[in-house]
Amino acid sequence: MAIINQATKELQVKIVYYGPAKCGKTTNLEQVHGNVQNVKEKGKLVSLATSSDRTLFFDFLPIEAMAIKGFKTKFQLYTVPGQVIYNTTRQLVLRGVDGIVFVADSQYDKMSENVESFTNLEENLKSQKLNLSDIPYVLQYNKRDLPNAAPVDYMEYVLNNRELQVPSFAASASKCDGVFETLNMITRLLLNKFINEGSRKTP
Numbered sequence: 001m002a003i004i005n006q007a008t009k010e011l012q013v014k015i016v017y018y019g020p021a022k023c024g025k026t027t028n029l030e031q032v033h034g035n036v037q038n039v040k041e042k043g044k045l046v047s048l049a050t051s052s053d054r055t056l057f058f059d060f061l062p063i064e065a066m067a068i069k070g071f072k073t074k075f076q077l078y079t080v081p082g083q084v085i086y087n088t089t090r091q092l093v094l095r096g097v098d099g100i101v102f103v104a105d106s107q108y109d110k111m112s113e114n115v116e117s118f119t120n121l122e123e124n125l126k127s128q129k130l131n132l133s134d135i136p137y138v139l140q141y142n143k144r145d146l147p148n149a150a151p152v153d154y155m156e157y158v159l160n161n162r163e164l165q166v167p168s169f170a171a172s173a174s175k176c177d178g179v180f181e182t183l184n185m186i187t188r189l190l191l192n193k194f195i196n197e198g199s200r201k202t203p
């Protein structure tokens, strides 16, 4: 749940980009970092990567958004490593999550990895006594530029066929297509939640 600091009038919100290995999570954060206009609004992009450029632990990008209800809002964007073996790391990064962007790889041959990662997300939330249906999340169908991308309708059928459908976005993160549309929606959902429900307060 979001952290509200009454003393400094700050609202801190944690967003985690989740999805299978190489679906484009790090690319999303790089594009956000590279294209946020006002330098003061963004912090440094911290990537803990292996020599082969794969995310080892997480990427982290803080950005500051507008003041709302007199609170300065700070979004902390994290990615998780997608490789199956790094599940403990994913569980750690998910701690205290407020909102999730699930990035799916649109290529047909990645569909089972997408489903596996989505199921893994639900399991990891459950182990923290969280339910995906209680957490604002959006879907991003990335790599739309590739010729073997599955139709969006098909991706919707595979990943967004629950009782409550969530907003979904077609994207080509490496061209920055869809990156800000996705981010704007998850931040909007989170701010609406904050306005409507309020959040836990820190002393």
Ligand SMILES: Nc1nc2c(ncn2[C@@H]2O[C@H](COP(=O)(O)OP(=O)(O)O)[C@@H](O)[C@H]2O)c(=O)[nH]1
Pocket (backbone or CB within 6 Å): 019, 020, 021, 022, 023, 024, 025, 026, 027, 028, 053, 055, 079, 082, 142, 143, 144, 145, 146, 171, 172, 173, 174, 175
């Ligand atoms: N063609 C294409 N390649 C992409 C796109 N987004 C990311 N990639 C590439 O996919 C690879 C994995 O991306 P990365 O962001 O490291 O994935 P992560 O493992 O989810 O963090 C990199 O080579 C990216 O350049 C996209 O929209 N289209």
Ligand SMILES: [Mg+2]
Pocket (backbone or CB within 6 Å): 025, 026, 027, 054, 055, 079, 080, 081
């Ligand atoms: Mg990565």
